[in-house]
Amino acid sequence: MKRFFIFIKMIFVYPTMFFSRLHSRHLDLADKHQISKIWANFIIRNAAVHLEVKNTHLIPLEDGYTFISKHGDKYDGLVILASQPLIFSFFIDLKERLPYMTAFLNLLESIRFDLVTKEDDLILMSQGLIKKRNYHVFIHEDNQTDVSLLNAAYLSKTAIIPVAIKNVSALMKFGYQKITVAYCTPLHFEEYGLYSAEDTLKEIENRLNSELNQGE
Numbered sequence: 001m002k003r004f005f006i007f008i009k010m011i012f013v014y015p016t017m018f019f020s021r022l023h024s025r026h027l028d029l030a031d032k033h034q035i036s037k038i039w040a041n042f043i044i045r046n047a048a049v050h051l052e053v054k055n056t057h058l059i060p061l062e063d064g065y066t067f068i069s070k071h072g073d074k075y076d077g078l079v080i081l082a083s084q085p086l087i088f089s090f091f092i093d094l095k096e097r098l099p100y101m102t103a104f105l106n107l108l109e110s111i112r113f114d115l116v117t118k119e120d121d122l123i124l125m126s127q128g129l130i131k132k133r134n135y136h137v138f139i140h141e142d143n144q145t146d147v148s149l150l151n152a153a154y155l156s157k158t159a160i161i162p163v164a165i166k167n168v169s170a171l172m173k174f175g176y177q178k179i180t181v182a183y184c185t186p187l188h189f190e191e192y193g194l195y196s197a198e199d200t201l202k203e204i205e206n207r208l209n210s211e212l213n214q215g216e
Helices: 002-024 029-046 076-083 118-130 147-156 168-172 197-212
Strands: 049-054 066-071 089-093 111-113 135-140 160-166 177-183
Touching: 002 029, 002 168, 029 049, 029 076, 049 076, 066 076, 066 147, 066 197, 076 135, 076 160, 076 168, 076 177, 089 118, 111 118, 118 135, 118 147, 135 147, 135 197, 147 197, 160 197, 168 177
Parallel strands: 049 177, 066 135, 066 160, 089 111, 089 135
Antiparallel strands: 160 177
């Protein structure tokens, strides 16, 4: 039922959102990101949800990071966009949708891959990382994650930052709800470069699970 109420609200603001995105096409990525973040926060506020962001002090001062989080809810991308303090783009499956904001994926200059293009797209992402671009990557919760998603970080020798998202399903529940996004200790190439991609993925998942299990 809450989903229906939010849908009705978004019908009224969609024209404004559409022209905002249209106008933003000619701006630089920083401005595009800021406008997209404003709309993501607008949706979350209208869902009457408190978004808590923790441990941003763990993010190093330089750019050029691969942020990685588990993907278990269709609203994960919306929450990441609302909470990410740095300018970033998604590295995301072509079939993925960002509720109410899918068109903003292109505005954010995201790399949208499929099985045919993924290898080339990971090379493109690695080139972006070397140029100090930041990307967010989702891994699946069903242990079926393709470890090749880490290739761009390996190629660019840049840091990986796990991001734990907790209680995203609360977005569509009535009553006071809280969603938490917590940044974990980064893995620098000096550390994970000695690991296989499989071992690196296990370490990422360990850090995510450690953060997610806190307070339980």
